[in-house]
Amino acid sequence: MGNESNDKAAVSNFIRSIIDKDLENGKHKKVVTRFPPEPNGYLHIGHAKSICLNFGLARDYNGICHLRFDDTNPVKEDVEYVDSIMADIRWLGFDWQDKLFYASDYFDRLYDYAELLIMEGKAYVCDLTQEEIRAHRGTLTEPGQNSPYRDRPAEENLDLFRRMRDGEFEEGSKSLRARIDMASPNLNMRDPVIYRIKKAEHHRTGDKWVIYPMYDYTHCISDALEGITHSICTLEFEDHRPLYDWFLDQLPVPCHPQQIEFARLNLSYTVMSKRLLLQLVKTGVVSGWDDPRMPTIAGMRRRGFSPEALREFADRIGVAKGNSIVDFELLQFCVREDLNKRAPRVMAVLDPVKLTISDYPENKVEELEADNNPEDPAAGKRLIPFSRELYIEREDFSETPPKGWFRLAPGAEVRLKHAYYVTCKEVVKDESGKITELICAHDPASRGGGTADGRKVKGTIHWVSAAHSIGAELRLYDQLFTLADFNAMEEGKDFLDYLNPESLKVTTTARLEPSLAKVSPGERFQFMRLGYFCADDDSAPDKPVFNRIVTLKDSWSKQAGKAD
Numbered sequence: 090m091g092n093e094s095n096d097k098a099a100v101s102n103f104i105r106s107i108i109d110k111d112l113e114n115g116k117h118k119k120v121v122t123r124f125p126p127e128p129n130g131y132l133h134i135g136h137a138k139s140i141c142l143n144f145g146l147a148r149d150y151n152g153i154c155h156l157r158f159d160d161t162n163p164v165k166e167d168v169e170y171v172d173s174i175m176a177d178i179r180w181l182g183f184d185w186q187d188k189l190f191y192a193s194d195y196f197d198r199l200y201d202y203a204e205l206l207i208m209e210g211k212a213y214v215c216d217l218t219q220e221e222i223r224a225h226r227g228t229l230t231e232p233g234q235n236s237p238y239r240d241r242p243a244e245e246n247l248d249l250f251r252r253m254r255d256g257e258f259e260e261g262s263k264s265l266r267a268r269i270d271m272a273s274p275n276l277n278m279r280d281p282v283i284y285r286i287k288k289a290e291h292h293r294t295g296d297k298w299v300i301y302p303m304y305d306y307t308h309c310i311s312d313a314l315e316g317i318t319h320s321i322c323t324l325e326f327e328d329h330r331p332l333y334d335w336f337l338d339q340l341p342v343p344c345h346p347q348q349i350e351f352a353r354l355n356l357s358y359t360v361m362s363k364r365l366l367l368q369l370v371k372t373g374v375v376s377g378w379d380d381p382r383m384p385t386i387a388g389m390r391r392r393g394f395s396p397e398a399l400r401e402f403a404d405r406i407g408v409a410k411g412n413s414i415v416d417f418e419l420l421q422f423c424v425r426e427d428l429n430k431r432a433p434r435v436m437a438v439l440d441p442v443k444l445t446i447s448d449y450p451e452n453k454v455e456e457l458e459a460d461n462n463p464e465d466p467a468a469g470k471r472l473i474p475f476s477r478e479l480y481i482e483r484e485d486f487s488e489t490p491p492k493g494w495f496r497l498a499p500g501a502e503v504r505l506k507h508a509y510y511v512t513c514k515e516v517v518k519d520e521s522g523k524i525t526e527l528i529c530a531h532d533p534a535s536r537g538g539g540t541a542d543g544r545k546v547k548g549t550i551h552w553v554s555a556a557h558s559i560g561a562e563l564r565l566y567d568q569l570f571t572l573a574d575f576n577a578m579e580e581g582k583d584f585l586d587y588l589n590p591e592s593l594k595v596t597t598t599a600r601l602e603p604s605l606a607k608v609s610p611g612e613r614f615q616f617m618r619l620g621y622f623c624a625d626d627d628s629a630p631d632k633p634v635f636n637r638i639v640t641l642k643d644s645w646s647k648q649a650g651k652a653d
């Protein structure tokens with residue numbers, strides 16, 4: 090991605106204004122941002138917003154964006170997540186070049202800085218348990234109480250801290266705390282814990298450490314060590330900013346990055362917390378992190394969303410200072426816009442009923458020409474086989490059509506897309522009354538549209554040639570949840586109480602035009618009048634599987650008046 094995308098991405102926002110000023114007055118010469126995921130789950134669409142923001146700023150200002158794994162909690166982290174995060178960022182179209190870092194790379198320096206704080210009387214070893222610390226912490230209206238260990242002499246603290254490091258103490262029995270102010274109106278400043286004992290194996294440092302630094306302490310120092318200029322994070326860290334600045338003010342770090350907060354992305358009908366997403370995976374509610382119903386980047390990729398659509402979405406929502414919920418429809422809009430330009434049109438019948446053209450020769454097969462994409466002349470044309478026996482959509486026929494029905498009905502005439510006009514002459518049913526076949530007559534002069542007498546038909550329907558069509562499994566998705574706003578969850582309810590039982594419907598009755606026999610996973614199409622579909626990873630040449638990406642905008646199938 091070069092600078093050609095500047096025009097669009099450079100739409101101003103308050104973060105860009107800060108950067109513009111910093112460059113203008115010489116505070117910085119080069120913009121350095123970072124994306125700091127914790128490798129404890131797959132990335133979701135909220136992360137995509139942060140990635141587009143951080144990498145987008147670096148791109149537009151000719152700077153650089155670091156990828157840094159915030160791996161300070163060995164218990165929840167996993168290399169599977171590290172790998173998936175890197176794959177997802179690359180897929181989104183961004184590149185950290187050689188700037189790949191791990192917070193764990195700084196464990197030695199973080200430790201040395203902690204000793205420095207101790208020697209300067211700015212940190213102490215506390216013997217209170219986690220619960221006791223919480224109880225001493227006070228509330229928003231009441232100050233906290235000093236820990237009885239707060240005034241330990243520096244030498245004693247140093248000795249204890251080193252013995253913590255050497256594994257002498259049990260988990261939870263001691264912690265290292267910053268010595269700031271137990272009466273601060275900001276709870277984050279009330280002597281926060283900066284190191285805890287955790288006798289856990291780390292995915293990178295192995296068993297070297299039994300004490301691990303806390304996020305607030307690690308993050309600001311990592312930023313400073315990497316020379317980050319603008320440390321952009323979500324709003325919930327606003328109250329942590331004084332702590333971010335406090336650590337950097339106390340320590341001899343190479344620079345002092347500026348923390349800037351923006352509103353996190355919330356999407357309607359979607360949960361975005363990794364803890365909840367993990368729960369969906371672990372309990373088997375979804376098939377995995379890449380289930381096409383998941384709001385993860387991996388899920389959206391598998392569903393068939395393109396990186397371009399996700400970047401466009403990130404651009405459109407922009408960055409703001411206030412939290413809000415973005416309508417899922419906007420994401421779908423971006424996906425449709427993108428697919429409309431790039432997805433070839435093909436014909437597939439979801440719920441087939443046989444249509445026989447009684448006046449069409451029995452063994453004749455015509456190859457009819459069809460545009461691959463009317464939006465894109467470069468997409469070319471293809472040939473579709475047409476014969477006497479076809480399948481059409483069961484719901485495109487009505488024996489007793491309501492007023493304004495333009496599709497097929499007894500005695501009515503419709504256009505078969507790319508083919509002939511046909512008129513329904515007879516309806517065949519089985520003993521149960523179910524329609525099994527529609528017998529029609531065709532107008533040979535109407536091939537490819539138009540008639541000798543200039544008469545018009547309003548309805549156009551899609552079809553496939555019965556003998557040439559192929560079967561496929563189609564997976565039709567809907568929202569995973571029935572609740573739009575999870576802030577409005579009823580009391581005593583769990584998010585799993587709002588699962589949508591209809592979020593996945595699998596149909597194996599579909600018949601597809603034969604050009605779809607050889608698709609590769611990830612290929613996207615518009616199944617005319619039905620929606621956009623993407624060949625799934627499970628798809629095989631003899632057994633195609635398609636995910637429905639999105640339905641068509643205005644559900645043309647219900648109107649059937651408009652040709653494509």
Ligand code: ATP
Pocket residue numbers: 124125126127128134135136138139159321322323352353354355361362363364
């Ligand atoms: P979760 O609450 O799901 O665990 P997190 O914020 O803990 O998310 P991180 O891996 O720490 O996940 O996030 C990495 C970066 O992505 C952070 O800078 C964070 O601010 C940003 N981020 C996470 N969720 C969102 C969101 N919904 N919208 C925008 N940015 C987000």
Ligand code: MG
Pocket residue numbers: 127
């Ligand atoms: Mg986090």
